[in-house]
Amino acid sequence: MNGSHRPRTALAMARDAATAVITSEALAALGRVGDLVPDTVLDDFTTERARSVLGDVEVLVTGWGCPPLDAAALAAAPRLRAVVHTAGSVRGHITQECWERGIEVSSAAAANALPVAEYTVAMILLSGKQVVERAREFHDTRRRDEWLGLSRGVGNYGRTVGILSASMIGRRVIELLRPYDFHVLLHDPYVSDEEAKALGVQPVGIAELFANSDVVSVHTPLLPATRGLVGRELIASMRHDAVLINTARGAVLDQDALTEAAQARRVRAVLDVTDPEVLPPGHPLWECDNVMITPHLAGSQGNEWGRLADLAVTELGRWAAGDGFAHPVRRERLAYLA
Template structure:
């Protein structure tokens, strides 16, 4: 390759914990970074923030990050002076992108859109199983019940003709709405950022959050975690849930007042299916952890196992997009950071 061609290529560096790199990046996507004519992969391994890799860091123009990457503050950015873009091979970038990144004009992208896919799939599975009272029935079996009367024990059982309330038209929320079209049910949405016309385009009715809590048989939470949404699902809203309601949270535990939720579950007429918690893992003494009307999973709705390949493929796609066009296909701007990050 000529010097001119080499100079036209964008230098790419990977800044990930070694364990995360091995989990997420397969040989196919690493080979794409190594072989693309618009890229120059500086090392086929994660770079270290030390004297040994200082020279390589100083050349990085496009940085690939992911779970466990260090915070990109002013001190670290000074060690990467050529940096022009960050392609995050995971969902939220809140844990590593600082205001300094945007002050320096560095473009940011994440793989949140593809990480939303397994979350939506998992959520829909919980909605269907929750409507069937599958987790309650499984618990009764474990307790040794000889007969299980689903229909006699709950106000309603089954997914047909039920109302599902979606809180938040996020990437996950929209995918859940899309997938629920395959079912014979009604969907209502609460999201203060949408107009009724925009909701109709999604095929749902826009309603105030208190009304959603009262009308829905199944409630699924997909709001972003912001100062204004912390513990947004409070005691008063939880009290609005009618008997038989199933509450699903695959978003963030901090969106819910957990003590208030535990109190509502104590009434014995609602259930909660929770993949996230305010503190993870929940302490052994937590009421939610052992509550007979709560079903908990350890934050597994997002990409795991074979699903991780989507993250690396998307990050490489974004690296190639920036190298060839000067922009990301799914850029997170400073103005949209609070909602999309």
Template structure:
């Protein structure tokens, strides 16, 4: 079976290390050193399996006409909705993705941010750096600590579910808000299902894991932020557009709330934005998703999908086209 990479050139060597490439080469006929950057490439005509990732050219009706033998798209990253046109589903292609493997590092980042938030690590670090005098922790009651603290997870997405799982060993109360699950499902995940108002009012830390959709744009607005208690922390590893940044800026500039933002709107923020220099705001450059060796987890998942195809087994992580309208 003939396969090809379709992604930004050289990325295949970041997602697939030498052992993974060797294993893939035993399963399919593939040139590990070449990628398709256009389906006008004569090699596209014989491709039966496309292995995709970041920078994949759009697969539309025109592209499919150039790939008459294509039967499967194995996406080594999260979402396929930005490059896979409806014509691909009409062709009946087998489509898989790495949304669950990629959720793990996002959840790990969020877990670290949650644990540091409840210990006030980042604001106390900035204070320590500025004053160079250790606070008197016998009288300083600004640290919540992890024991019994309430954490809110907005969205039972793959990353939201993964975070709830990672929070399980800690003595925390976990709330989740998501219109697609019921209380029984939330309890199975290890959380209490609440509405948005309760999530923001009861949680010392709220971590965002919802997709950016028309109905979720600026979902986290001034009203919801106003429900958070003084000193509470907002963590965003989802999409910047979920948050009304004007409302958030007002809260963090006042010093009332704290924020850990891996994504913003726009991204990055303008150089003059005051959030760059606030001690109660931590900005990171969209690094929560798979990086470095974590990309090999995505490559591993893609090789496993190719093996399942070759062996005539069902896909391990199939993409349901009906879910694309409500997913990231």
């Protein structure tokens, strides 16, 4: 493959995802590095139009809502050699048949990790000052609290932050925390002591992480081995008034145990994900004033979608030039990825 090669390329995702993420500028940029099928978004691989397009594409630029690239879809796409995904996880559409065929896969997980990490650090800092609770009280009373009488548990100086999993997001959170006066613990069984030292964190067991942290931030992908990982015993071991932040997946936590701890005012929580999403209207977590629930907004939204599209353009350009993907998804790493 040489630098002049412009691979036949098509978009494959939900139409609203294409509208949100792939702007006219992004379309033009994709068209400069690939021979982009015009005015086409594939959201169903079984239609006559889709099969016509798939017949000569070399690259699919995928996104949220892309149908599975199963055996039937691949049979209709004999020239397909690469997939450039404009979101994070590829589990929804990259099938075993894709790996068996040797299709190269890229993901924008690295780009999507950035706003999640920024959200996490913001919540760590805000929770240290108890901003949400104190703002609510200020709204209700219309007067300042007795700030000189505040507990010394309020504030961000010298707090201990526990990071559960050195995932892509977890590592970015660690990086963003470096300028602050925090002591950072990490639990990740796949990270060696030497690597933890390089990251600037203290490696600990999971029980020590929960027992000794003022804030625990969960960045563990939802896998069979991690479902319910943060269980009743770990939640019960947390320091009084500690904060549990979850931007990973709701099912990583024992939500019933967290609800009981929050209702008893033993812990606070910031949840960008729940199980299910959205919680039923009568769920008791809605009524806990020491729990903030946000609508799965930590990941890329609004102008942040531009970062995903930019990464896709760069990846397509690299692949077309024969340089390979900068952000490849490896088959052997799937067991550890979200």
